[in-house]
Amino acid sequence: MADDDVTTIRVSGTPGYDVLVGRGLLERLPDVLSPKTAKLLIVHAPTLAARAEQLREQLAGRYEVYLAEVPDAENAKRVEVAAFCWGVMGQTDFTRTDAVIGLGGGATTDLAGFVAATWLRGVDVVQIPTTVLGMVDAAVGGKTGINTAEGKNLVGAFHEPRAVLCDLETLDALPKNEILAGFAEIVKAGFIAEPEILEIVEADVDAVTDPGTPQFRRVVELAIGVKARVVGEDFTEQGLREILNYGHTLGHAIEHAERYQWRHGAAIAIGMMFAAELSRLTRNLSDADVERHRSILTSLSLPTTYPVGRWKTLLATMQRDKKARAGMLRFIVLDGIGRPTTLEGPDESLLFLAYQNLADA
Numbered sequence: 001m002a003d004d005d006v007t008t009i010r011v012s013g014t015p016g017y018d019v020l021v022g023r024g025l026l027e028r029l030p031d032v033l034s035p036k037t038a039k040l041l042i043v044h045a046p047t048l049a050a051r052a053e054q055l056r057e058q059l060a061g062r063y064e065v066y067l068a069e070v071p072d073a074e075n076a077k078r079v080e081v082a083a084f085c086w087g088v089m090g091q092t093d094f095t096r097t098d099a100v101i102g103l104g105g106g107a108t109t110d111l112a113g114f115v116a117a118t119w120l121r122g123v124d125v126v127q128i129p130t131t132v133l134g135m136v137d138a139a140v141g142g143k144t145g146i147n148t149a150e151g152k153n154l155v156g157a158f159h160e161p162r163a164v165l166c167d168l169e170t171l172d173a174l175p176k177n178e179i180l181a182g183f184a185e186i187v188k189a190g191f192i193a194e195p196e197i198l199e200i201v202e203a204d205v206d207a208v209t210d211p212g213t214p215q216f217r218r219v220v221e222l223a224i225g226v227k228a229r230v231v232g233e234d235f236t237e238q239g240l241r242e243i244l245n246y247g248h249t250l251g252h253a254i255e256h257a258e259r260y261q262w263r264h265g266a267a268i269a270i271g272m273m274f275a276a277e278l279s280r281l282t283r284n285l286s287d288a289d290v291e292r293h294r295s296i297l298t299s300l301s302l303p304t305t306y307p308v309g310r311w312k313t314l315l316a317t318m319q320r321d322k323k324a325r326a327g328m329l330r331f332i333v334l335d336g337i338g339r340p341t342t343l344e345g346p347d348e349s350l351l352f353l354a355y356q357n358l359a360d361a
Ligand SMILES: NC(=O)c1ccc[n+]([C@@H]2O[C@H](COP(=O)([O-])OP(=O)(O)OC[C@H]3O[C@@H](n4cnc5c(N)ncnc54)[C@H](O)[C@@H]3O)[C@@H](O)[C@H]2O)c1
Pocket: 045, 046, 047, 048, 072, 073, 074, 077, 104, 105, 106, 107, 108, 110, 130, 131, 132, 133, 134, 137, 138, 139, 140, 141, 142, 143, 144, 153, 170, 171, 172, 173, 174, 175, 178, 181, 182, 185, 263, 264, 265
């Protein structure tokens, strides 16, 4: 049953869309679809099979509903899996007025968005994120993509969703370690733009990471608000949107080094620690603010160190970062909490110095 306690966060764009946060929102799916839509393809993770079936039954009288179960987690973000979805769409004569539904964590919604962006050069997608990370970050903003052997998200498209339904009920079955991984992106929003998030986390980490509390709801909505404001201003990442990549230059290289077996949030936590150390060296971020990164991430049971011997491998992968220009690496660093800026082409020796400060010998 949908309850009345629903928050709507508007993302401006062309045409823009709403992100709804509340419980029982799956029922609202028909309200956010185009009246012309006849067929739905629900792209879902294996862990969401029962929910997908429940949705199919609920929508069956009104739409022709197809399910595409895709591999779990990062294994979904492969071109073979996109081709499987395109195959289902081809066989079911999916037209430009039909719609894809992404149901799962960020990996599933990244794939579903990519499939929607590319089928017939673009059909509607409604994202139903079922992880904390998906709700506060991945499903909002229209960045879609898959990985290649060379790196993370190297193939993709910017494609606005028609709506994002963050149904908090879906989090009831989410394991604690996935909740904590999602907090990496929540505190990222805090570090770059919304210090209130950090204060709430510091005040009571157990309460804030419990999806039943008002603190949890507050930080989720604050983080979505940061994402909505940034992508509303710079959808295709011409400048401002790069701040959302705080911690991701090294973080993505770690995910690649770990063959995508790590949680995104865990890799990004180390990446943010590195970015904080780099900020201390290049922007005078205070020792206290660097330590604040470490203590917040540690309180969330997120990692902050990585073996020093892996540096060369990570550096090589970072060269393929999407923010790099003409062979020059670029990093998001902080002048202070809530004050992100860009660091262009730092020396390799400086990067290593920052890395050594967090490396686990
Ligand atoms: N497009 C963007 O802007 C953006 C932003 C941030 C992250 N991402 C991407 O998102 C991905 C990470 O997303 P994630 O952390 O959600 O990981 P994920 O999609 O791999 O999900 C994590 C795990 O949780 C399980 N799961 C999902 N929902 C569940 C539920 N309700 N109950 C029980 N289990 C559930 C999944 O099956 C999976 O095993 C990465 O690929 C990252 O690159 C994209």
